Amino acid sequence: MFAFLHRRSTRLPVVMVTASRPGGRSAQIWSAEAVDVGALPQADAAALLDSCRPELAATTRDRVLAEAAGNPLALVELPGQLAAAQQRGLAPLPERLPLGRTLERVFAERLGELPPDVGRLLLLAALATGPEFSRGGWLRVGGEALGEALTRLDADGVARLDESGQLVFRHPLARTAVVSAASDADRRRAHRDLAEALARTTRAGSPTRPPPRCCPTTPSPTA
Numbered sequence: 001m002f003a004f005l006h007r008r009s010t011r012l013p014v015v016m017v018t019a020s021r022p023g024g025r026s027a028q029i030w031s032a033e034a035v036d037v038g039a040l041p042q043a044d045a046a047a048l049l050d051s052c053r054p055e056l057a058a059t060t061r062d063r064v065l066a067e068a069a070g071n072p073l074a075l076v077e078l079p080g081q082l083a084a085a086q087q088r089g090l091a092p093l094p095e096r097l098p099l100g101r102t103l104e105r106v107f108a109e110r111l112g113e114l115p116p117d118v119g120r121l122l123l124l125a126a127l128a129t130g131p132e133f134s135r136g137g138w139l140r141v142g143g144e145a146l147g148e149a150l151t152r153l154d155a156d157g158v159a160r161l162d163e164s165g166q167l168v169f170r171h172p173l174a175r176t177a178v179v180s181a182a183s184d185a186d187r188r189r190a191h192r193d194l195a196e197a198l199a200r201t202t203r204a205g206s207p208t209r210p211p212p213r214c215c216p217t218t219p220s221p222t223a
Contacts, residue, residue, distance in 0.1 A: 039070025057089025
């Protein structure tokens with residue numbers, strides 16, 4: 001649609017304001033200076049959430065603010081995926097806040113462009129959340145193309161490897177999206193690979209540690 005409008009309005013005195021995700025097709029079509037729109041500041045994010053969901057309990061409100069990380073769409077969508085009791089603070093929140101169809105589709109479009117080996121690496125990192133993987137233990141099952149995969153993730157702005165060996169997702173909800181988008185078979189395989197890596201470390205003489213605290217295999221139910 002943007003390409004059609006661009007061809008039809010080239011010689012017209014028209015000013016258009018459009019929005020696109022980084023790297024999107026519409027951003028590549030227009031010969032104009034792009035303006036990067038970052039995350040909302042904390043105060044603005046809180047104001048938006050309070051205007052949309054004034055009924056949220058303080059604990060639920062704080063959790064949504066933390067998970068949304070200034071993303072306006074997430075601030076609007078996340079509360080609606082919770083049960084009424086969870087919104088009011090009368091029931092515990094799930095380990096991973098359910099994204100809902102809109103957010104899942106947004107992240108799925110981005111994740112679907114990644115090669116399979118890069119997607120597998122993301123899933124391993126998303127599941128390796130326990131302290132036993134705090135210093136990059138999950139990297140042992142990263143495969144031969146680990147370096148190339150990490151470079152691709154960093155270049156695409158999806159995640160980066162920090163100094164401690166943890167893969168840091170650019171947005172907190174990306175971790176949830178990776179786990180939700182994976183098939184049951186892929187999640188089971190990733191859990192098994194992580195468990196085997198931990199067992200090899202233990203047999204090699206590392207101290208015995210508790211089993212990894214991974215994300216649930218079955219996505220959390222939505223309201």
